[in-house]
Amino acid sequence: xxxxxASDIVDRLVAFGHALRDEGLPVGSDDxxxxxxxxxxxxxxxxxxxxxxxxxTLVHRREHLPLYDEIFRQFFLGxxxxxxxxxxxxxxxxxxxxxxxxxxxSEPGDQP
Amino acid sequence: MTDxxxxxxxxxxxxxxxxxxVGYLADRGLATAAHIGLQLGRPILLEGEVGVGKTELAxxxxxxxxxxxxxxxxxxxxxxxxxxYEWDYARQMLHVRALxxxxxxxxxxxxxxxxxxxxxxxxxxxxxxxxxxxxLLVDEIDRADDEFEAFLLELLSDxxxxxxxxxxxxxxxxxxxxxxxxxxxxxxxxxxxxxxxxWIGYPSLEEELEIVRLRIPGVADALAAKVVQAVHRLRDLDxxxxxxxxxxxxxxxxLGVVDVQELDRQAAADTLGAVIKDRDDVELVEAELxxxxxxx
Numbered sequence: 001x002x003x004x005x006a007s008d009i010v011d012r013l014v015a016f017g018h019a020l021r022d023e024g025l026p027v028g029s030d031d032x033x034x035x036x037x038x039x040x041x042x043x044x045x046x047x048x049x050x051x052x053x054x055x056x057t058l059v060h061r062r063e064h065l066p067l068y069d070e071i072f073r074q075f076f077l078g079x080x081x082x083x084x085x086x087x088x089x090x091x092x093x094x095x096x097x098x099x100x101x102x103x104x105x106s107e108p109g110d111q112p
Numbered sequence: 113m114t115d116x117x118x119x120x121x122x123x124x125x126x127x128x129x130x131x132x133x134v135g136y137l138a139d140r141g142l143a144t145a146a147h148i149g150l151q152l153g154r155p156i157l158l159e160g161e162v163g164v165g166k167t168e169l170a171x172x173x174x175x176x177x178x179x180x181x182x183x184x185x186x187x188x189x190x191x192x193x194x195x196x197y198e199w200d201y202a203r204q205m206l207h208v209r210a211l212x213x214x215x216x217x218x219x220x221x222x223x224x225x226x227x228x229x230x231x232x233x234x235x236x237x238x239x240x241x242x243x244x245x246x247x248l249l250v251d252e253i254d255r256a257d258d259e260f261e262a263f264l265l266e267l268l269s270d271x272x273x274x275x276x277x278x279x280x281x282x283x284x285x286x287x288x289x290x291x292x293x294x295x296x297x298x299x300x301x302x303x304x305x306x307x308x309x310x311w312i313g314y315p316s317l318e319e320e321l322e323i324v325r326l327r328i329p330g331v332a333d334a335l336a337a338k339v340v341q342a343v344h345r346l347r348d349l350d351x352x353x354x355x356x357x358x359x360x361x362x363x364x365x366x367l368g369v370v371d372v373q374e375l376d377r378q379a380a381a382d383t384l385g386a387v388i389k390d391r392d393d394v395e396l397v398e399a400e401l402x403x404x405x406x407x408x
Contacts, residue, residue: 030305034154038308041151042124042144049124052144060304062159062295062311 009044010036016075020058023071027058047076118177120150127176136165136172137315137323145310146173155268155289157304160312162294163356170249170290180246182287184235186256192263196273198232199225226277237281240271244285254293258300265303317344320360327361331368338375338405339364343387345404346397353390363387380405 017032034057042049051072059068073079121127127150128143138146146169149156158166174181184195204225211217233241239248250264267273268289272282291307293299315323317340324336343360355363366386372379380401388394397404 026301028305034152034308037152038148041148048140049144052141053148055141056145056148056308056310060301060309061298065311 009039013039013044013050016054016072017058019075020068020071023067025059025064025067025071031058050076120177121147123147130176131169131172132326134172134175135327136168137319137326138169139319142169142310142312145308149290149308150288153286153288155291155307157291157293157299157307157309158312159293159295159309161314161354161356163354163358164312164314165357166290166292166312167249167251170247170251170292173288173290174247177247179288180242181249182235182239182242182246183249183251184239186250186252186254186260188255188257190256190260192260193234195234195260195264196236197234197275200230200232204230223277228278231275231278236267237273239287240273240281240283243283243287246287248287248289250289250291252294253291253303254296254299261300261303265300265306268303268306314344314347315357317341320344320357323357324361324364328364328368331364332373335367335373335375336364338407339367342375342380342404345400346387349396349400351388351390351393351396353388353393355387359387359389375405377401377405 013036014032017027017035021027035054038053038057039050042053044050054072055065055068059065121130124140124143124147127147128138128140131138131143145156148154150173158169160166170183171181173179207225207230208217208221211221235248239246253261253264256264270282271286272280274280291303314320317337320340320343321336324331324340325333328336340360343355343363347354363383363386366383367375367379370379370382372383381398384394384397388397
């Protein structure tokens with residue numbers, strides 16, 4: 001039972017790593033491994049622990065931090081960034097074509 | 113109290129408390145990165161502005177664990193030998209001379225010169241030998257070049273070196289490694305991936321005030337707050353050398369020395385040298401001084 005819960009946690013952490021990669025962050029498999037090991041030294045149930053663990057293992061450049069923060073919020077907290085006013089598309093999108101999701105630039109946080 | 117290196121604190125709050133006890137205020141993010149580094153034995157790369165406490169963290173991590181701090185100060189042009197070891201050429205020559213004068217030199221003399229007693233240990237070799245009893249600080253790695261970075265990366269992976277004639281020296285346990293960078297250039301991905309990453313920016317007004325209170329117990333709150341406010345305004349100016357946290361503390365100290373209770377224009381002008389170190393910056397600041405020390 002403990003194993004099932006643990007593997008659920010690991011799945012979630014790995015999925016987060018992939019989510020970052022999907023958004024263009026250069027997250028390697030080693031980084032994801034390090035992320036899981038890091039969380040294992042802390043409390044996987046504590047979101048702040050998970051947040052800071054990811055920031056230390058999945059991000060290697062200062063410029064990537066705002067994007068990391070935003071994706072973390074979406075993935076773990078379900079918080080979508082507020083949208084700026086976008087022109088409403090009059091033309092219906094044909095079935096089968098892909099839409100584009102416009103995510104406005106996140107503000108660089110006041111992260112110390 | 114400790115005659116052997118102590119185990120690292122088990123939790124992030126405990127680590128923060130331990131650091132605070134030696135005068136270092138680490139926020140949750142930094143403390144978490146440090147905790148992970150200590151627990152996993154992974155190097156920690158600290159990037160950030162000058163004077164925000166990158167080097168200081170390494171010193172404090174050593175202090176709280178009763179470990180030796182071994183510092184490798186990087187600079188432009190540093191080569192692997194200066195960081196690792198050098199042969200004591202002068203001593204070797206004297207040795208050969210002495211043997212020759214006594215007509216004791218023979219076929220083994222030259223190879224005998226490449227022995228432990230003629231080896232000058234530099235920080236990296238020292239760190240390999242000290243192993244888990246040390247914290248290795250590789251300071252300002254951005255000042256070194258690509259080649260040195262590659263060499264360092266190899267060392268961080270194996271923690272051993274082979275010295276011809278002497279043999280292979282391997283660390284039996286790994287030291288804690290902290291690297292710092294002022295970001296004067298971008299480090300290579302390979303090195304970055306080997307490390308945990310944390311960016312340290314300037315502290316917020318509240319954080320810096322807390323640091324001043326911690327470092328200067330008994331400081332008048334109003335004065336401390338005014339100085340911190342002034343320093344934050346100084347950082348917004350386009351200075352060549354913006355003041356770091358150490359300068360904030362120095363400024364409060366300097367004002368205490370001249371027995372000032374209030375940071376007004378005159379007091380600031382008199383003590384400016386404690387916080388602004390660059391000639392051109394001084395001129396720029398003097399023009400803005402009224403605004404810098406203004407209330408509110």
